[in-house]
Amino acid sequence: MxxxxxxxxxxxxxxxxxxxxxxxxxxxxxxxxxxxxxxxxxxxxxxxxxxxxxxxxxxxxxxxxxxxxxxxxxxxxxxxxxxxxxxxxxxxxxxxxxxxxxxxxxxxxxxxxxxxxxxxxxxxxxxxxxxxxxxxxxxxxxxxxxxxxxxxxxxxxxxxxxxxxxxxxxxxxxxxxxxxxxxxxxxxxxxxxxxxxxxxxxHPCTQDEYLSMIDGYCAAYGVRADPETLRAEAIEWQATRGARSGRVAWQFFVDLAGRHDVAVS
CATH class of the missing domain: 3.40.50.300 (P-loop containing nucleotide triphosphate hydrolases)
Incomplete structure (x- = not known):
């Protein structure tokens, strides 16, 4: 039993x-x-x-x-x-x-x-x-x-x-x-x-750290974008989310990679 x-x-x-x-x-x-x-x-x-x-x-x-x-x-x-x-x-x-x-x-x-x-x-x-x-x-x-x-x-x-x-x-x-x-x-x-x-x-990251996260993802996955445009879009993204974190940085990068026809695993 x-x-x-x-x-x-x-x-x-x-x-x-x-x-x-x-x-x-x-x-x-x-x-x-x-x-x-x-x-x-x-x-x-x-x-x-x-x-x-x-x-x-x-x-x-x-x-x-x-x-x-x-x-x-x-x-x-x-x-x-x-x-x-x-x-x-x-x-x-x-x-x-x-x-x-x-x-x-x-x-x-x-x-x-x-x-x-x-x-x-x-x-x-x-x-x-x-x-x-x-x-x-x-x-x-x-x-x-x-x-x-x-x-x-x-x-x-x-x-x-x-x-x-x-x-x-x-x-x-x-x-x-x-x-x-x-x-x-x-x-x-x-x-x-x-x-x-x-x-x-x-603890919450600074804006410089937030942007550095995105730069790191771009380098790792080979996504190339104009630095000034990238910075402006990234700041706008975190403003619309009302938060700044590693998760938000990754979510922005996934969107960016999709617009550049780059697959993200």
Whole structure:
């Protein structure tokens, strides 16, 4: 009557996998959707820190779990994937496994599967955050602390979030104002972010950085345009979007490349 034990996939078949539940399985990803590391502009400090941490982990040395937090569209998830790609090229033993936030309750089963494999795994959760009545954060502690068994030596956890403490500030303030002991009321949830050894902040880019991103894409894909016209169109594009970020820069470039009959993969 018991379900068949989950079998590990052929980890040598791919560098990236996605975790699914019902039924539990790791699906290989044939081609990871990523950009090259040199194309990520304006996040040099975070890039170097995460790259060094990941390289040390791939070599079998100490490395921290990392929380990449901050402004939307500034390359948090792109950096994780780009860093994995750069390190994997030198250390094929490093694999990346994507885990959805709603699947956090199954993380103990996933860790048991990864623990037994002769590879090193970067466990990645994109856009991680919790609402007022969300209990998934308790499952996350199994990844960060590991309980009695401890986090597997061959697994490190990277997460991205728009929130530094993984939850809305108004929820934190509400619990502080309504609880009998304000400090204890939010300590359990807020302290979750303290379990990440690395906090890497991402902030809105300057106009020069925004334009540099576009110039980098143009050079990488061979798109040639008049510099003054390109600058004017790029500034108009970000003005109509009401935002300036790496995502907006990429969206403008995709439009530009299409107008120049250049295919963008």
């Amino acid at each position: 018991a379900p068949t034990p989950l079998e590990a996939p052929d980890f040598s078949a791919a560098s990236a996998f996605v975790w699914h539940v019902e039924p539990d399985r790791l699906s290989p990803v044939a081609a990871v959707n990523r950009v090259d590391l040199p194309l990520l502009v304006g996040i040099d400090r975070s890039r170097d820190t995460l790259l060094d941490n990941t390289r040390r982990f791939a070599r079998g040395f100490g490395a921290n779990n990392a929380l990449l937090w901050g402004s939307r569209g500034m390359g948090k998830s792109s950096l994780v994937k780009a860093v994995h790609g750069a390190v994997h090229a030198d250390y094929p033993i490093l694999k990346i496994v994507e885990l959805q936030r709603e699947d956090l309750p199954s993380v103990a089963r996933l860790l048991a599967l990864l623990r037994a494999a002769p590879y090193r795994f970067l466990l990645f959760c994109d856009d991680l955050s919790f609402s007022h009545d969300d209990q998934h954060y308790k499952s996350l502690k199994a990844v960060l602390d590991g309980g009695i068994e401890g986090r597997p030596e061959n697994v490190v956890f990277y997460a991205t979030s728009n929130r530094r403490h993984l939850m809305p500030r108004d929820m934190i303030e509400n619990e502080r104002s309504s609880a009998i002991n304000p400090s204890e009321a939010v300590e359990e949830k807020v302290s979750l972010s303290d379990r990440f050894g690395l906090w890497l902040g991402f």
